[in-house]
Amino acid sequence: MSANLPNLKHLQYLLALYQYQNFNRAADASFVSQSTLSSAILKLEEQLRCQLIERDHKSFVFTPHGEEVVKKARQIIVATTELSDYCRHYGTPFGGNLRLGSIPTIAPYLLTDLAEICQQQLPDVSLYLREDTTENLMRMLADGEIDVAILALPVPQHSFQQKVVGRDAFYITGNSALINKVKQDPDYHQLPQHSIFLLSQEHCLSEHAVSACNVEDQGLIHPFYASSLTTLIQMAHYHKGVTFLPQMAVDKGVVSQKDMALEKMPDDMYREIGLLWRTTSMRQRLFLKVSQLVTDLLDIEKIHKS
Template sequence: MKHLPSLKNLFYLVNLHQEQNFNRAAKLCHVSQSTLSSGIQNLEQQLGHQLIERDHKSFIFTAIGEEVVQRAGAILTDVDELVELVKHQGEPMSGDLRIGCIPTIAPFLLSRVVQHCKKVYPKLNLFLKEETTDRLLNGLGKGELDLLLLALPVDTSGYHSMKVGIDPFKMVLHKDLSSQINEPIDYHSLPDESIFLLQAEHCITGHAISACQLEDSAKVNPFSATSLHTLVQMVNCKLGTTFLPQMAIDAGILDNTDLISMLPLGESPYRDIGLVWRQTSSRLLTFRNLGLEIQTLLKQE
C-alpha cells in the first residue's frame, strides 16, 4: 500500500495557508511552531515536491502548494463529514451544526429557529454566523460552515438548495409623506435620490430592485446603509422611502417609528428564503428536517 500523507500534516498546511504565519497557525493547531514546520516538511518529502518557498523572514506557497491546499481542504471537509455520519448514524437531529445566515434574515428569524430547535431537537447544537452571501458561500465551500440560510436567487452552482418560504417586500415611508404617494405607486413620480437601499454586497438590494421593478437609478440615493435598521432611521427622518422584507416588519422593526408600509409596484414582489449545503454533505436528512421546521415557522408569520 502506498505511504499516504497524514491528515494531520494536511491540516497543518491548510491552517498555515489560512493564517499566512507559522506562529498563528501553530496556535490554531494547538502544536508548537517547530512541530507544525516539521509536519509540513514531512508532507513535502512524502509528495516529492516543494510546497512552500522559505527564507529567513518570509515564505510563499508554490503553485503546486496552492493546489495541494485546495485539495487538502476538500479532503479534510470530507473526513469531517464522514466522522459526523458515523457519529450520528440513526440520530440525524443531534450533534453540532454550523449555520451561516445573512444580516437581512438573521435578526428576524434565527432566534425563533434556535428556540424552536431547543424544544424539538434538544440534542442538536446550533452554532451561528452572520455574514454577507458571498462570504458565507466561501465559508461553506471551505468546510467552515455546514448549512446556509439565504435569500434566493443566488448562484448556488455546485451546491444543493431547498426553498423554505417566501418573504414579501413592502415599501416603507413616513406617514406624513404617504398622502403624496398615489396607489398604485409610480416610481417616476418620486423625487430623485429619494429611495434608500443597502450596500451592494447585501443581496437584498438586488432582490428588491428586481422584485419591485425599480428601473430608474436616478431615484436611488447615493447613500448606502449597512443594515435595515439604518434604513429605517433614514426614512423615519422623512428623507425618502425604502423597501423592507415582511419578515423584518413582522419582527417589529417599525415599532416606535412614524413609518407605514405599502405594497410596492410589481406582482406581489418577494424574495425566496432557502437552505444551501454542499453536494458532498452526508447530513441530508438533518438539513431537510430543519428545513421543514423553518417552513412551519415562516408560515406562522
Template sequence: MNLPSIKQLQYLLAVHKEQNFNRAAEYCHISQSTLSVAINNLEELVGQQLIERDNRKLMFTSMGELVVEQARMIVDQTNNMMKLIAADGDVMAGDVRLGCIPTIAPFLLPKLAKESRRQYPKLRLRLIEGTTAQLMSQLEKGEIDVAILALPIDTGNFHVMQVGHDRFKLVAHKSLQEKLNNLTDFEEVPDGSLMLMEKEHCLRGHALEACRLSKTDKIHPFEATSLTTLVTMLEDGEGISFLPDMAIESGLLRNTHLVAIDMPFENAERQIGFIWRKTSFRAQCYRKLGLLAESLLTSTLSKTK
C-alpha cells in the same frame, strides 16, 4: 501506497487560510518548526511542491491549490463522520454551525432555535451571523456547516434547498402614503429618495430588482448598515425604501410613523434558501432543519398575503 494523514491536511488548510506559517502554527497550537516539517513531509509524500515560500511571503502552486480543494472535502467528511459516530448514528444530534445573513437572522433564527430545541433536543445549533460573501467563504472552507441566505445568488457547487418566499413592500412615512398608493413606476419617484442597505448586503440588490429601478440617480447616497438604521432614517419622512415581509411582520415598524404598501409588481420578492456542501454527510439533518424553517416561514409570511 503511503497516504497523507488528516493532521497533515489540517496543517495545509491552516497555512492556506492564514497565508502565513507563524499564524497557521498559532492557529493549530503547534510550533512553526513542527508545522514546517509536517508540510515538507507532505510535499515529499505526494512528490510535488505545494507551496512556494521565501523569507517574506508564500504562494500556493497550482498543484497546491488542487490539493487544498481535495483536502477540504476530506477533512470535512472526516469531521462529519466523527460527529455522526459521537451522536451514535443520530443525524439530529451533535453540533451544527449555522450561518445566516443579518436581514434574515433576527426574524427567523430565534424561532428556529427554539423549535429545534423542542423537536431535536440532542441537536445544538451554533449560530453565526455574516454577509452573504462571508458565509459563502466560510461554507467553502468548512468553517460553517450550512447557511441561510437570500436568493437568487450564485451558489456554485453547493446544494440549495428553497424554504420560503419573502415579498417586498414599499415603506415610507405615512405623510407620503397618498402619493405612493397609486405609484406603478418607481422611475417616477424624486431623485435621491430611495434609501437602501450598503452594498455588502444582498438585500440592496434584491430590493432594486423588486422595484425594477434602472436609474441610479433615484438612490439616496446614504447606505444603511442595518434594517434598524434604515427605518430610523425613513422616519424623517424624506425617503422611501423596500423592506421584506418577515422584517415588517416581526414588528420592525411598530411605534414608528411608517407605513407598508403593497408592491405593484408580481414576483417582487426574495427567496430564502438553505445552502450546504454537496459532499456533506449530514445532508439529512440540514434538510430537516430546512423543512422546520419552511414551516416557520409559512406560518409567519402567510399573514401578509
C-alpha cells in the same frame, strides 16, 4: 495501483500554516511543536514531489501550486470531518452541533424563532448561529466552517444542495404622502430624486428590491447606503423618503414610527428564502428537518398575517 497518499494530519498542519502564515503560530494552533509542523511540511513536499512554499531564509510564501494544494486539502479535511461527525452522531441523526449561517436581512428576524423551535423539536441539536454576507457564508459553507446557510435566492452559481423554504414578500415603507402616491399609481419614477433609500452593496436585499421594482434609475436612489435595516428605516424616516423591507422584518415590528406608512407591495414582489448545505454532507436528514421547520415558520407568519 493507488499511490502513497499523504497523511491527513499533515494536510491539517498545512491548512494551519496557510491560515497563520507562520510556523510557530500554526504549530501552537495545531497543538504541536514548531519542528513537528516544519517537518510535516517537508514530508508533504517530499511525498507529493513538489514545492509548496518558497523559503526565503527568514520567511516564506506559498507557491501558486501550494495554494491549489491547500484548496484541495481543505476539501479533503472537510469530507473527512463530515465522516467523523457522522459516525460520532450515528444513532442520533437529529443531534450534534449545527452551525447555521444567515444574512443580516434574515438572521435577526428569523433565527430567534428558529432557535426556539429547534430547542423544542430538536432538543439534542446544539445550534450555533453566524451572521455574514452571502458571499462569505458561501465560502464558509464550502470550507466546512458552517453546516447550513439560510440565504435569499437566487444565489450565484454554486454546487451546494439547495432547498427552497418559502417566500418573503416585499413591503414599502416611509413617508406617508409618497407611499400613498405609489399606492395609487405603482410607478416608482414619479418619486422625487434621492427619495429611495437602500442598503449598501453587499446586502443582496438591495439587488432584489431594485430588480423587483425596476428602479435601476440611479437618480431615484439616494447615494448614501445604509448598513442595516434599522438604520435604513431611520434614514428613510428622517429624510422623508421610502425604502423596501422584507415581510419577516415587518412582522417583527421594525417599523414603529407613527408617521411612517407601510404597504405590502404587489404579490409578485418577493424574495425566495432557501437553505443550502454541502452536497457531500452526511446529515441531509437533519437539514431537511430544519428546512421543514423554517418552511413552517414562514407559513405560520403568513397565516397569522392574513
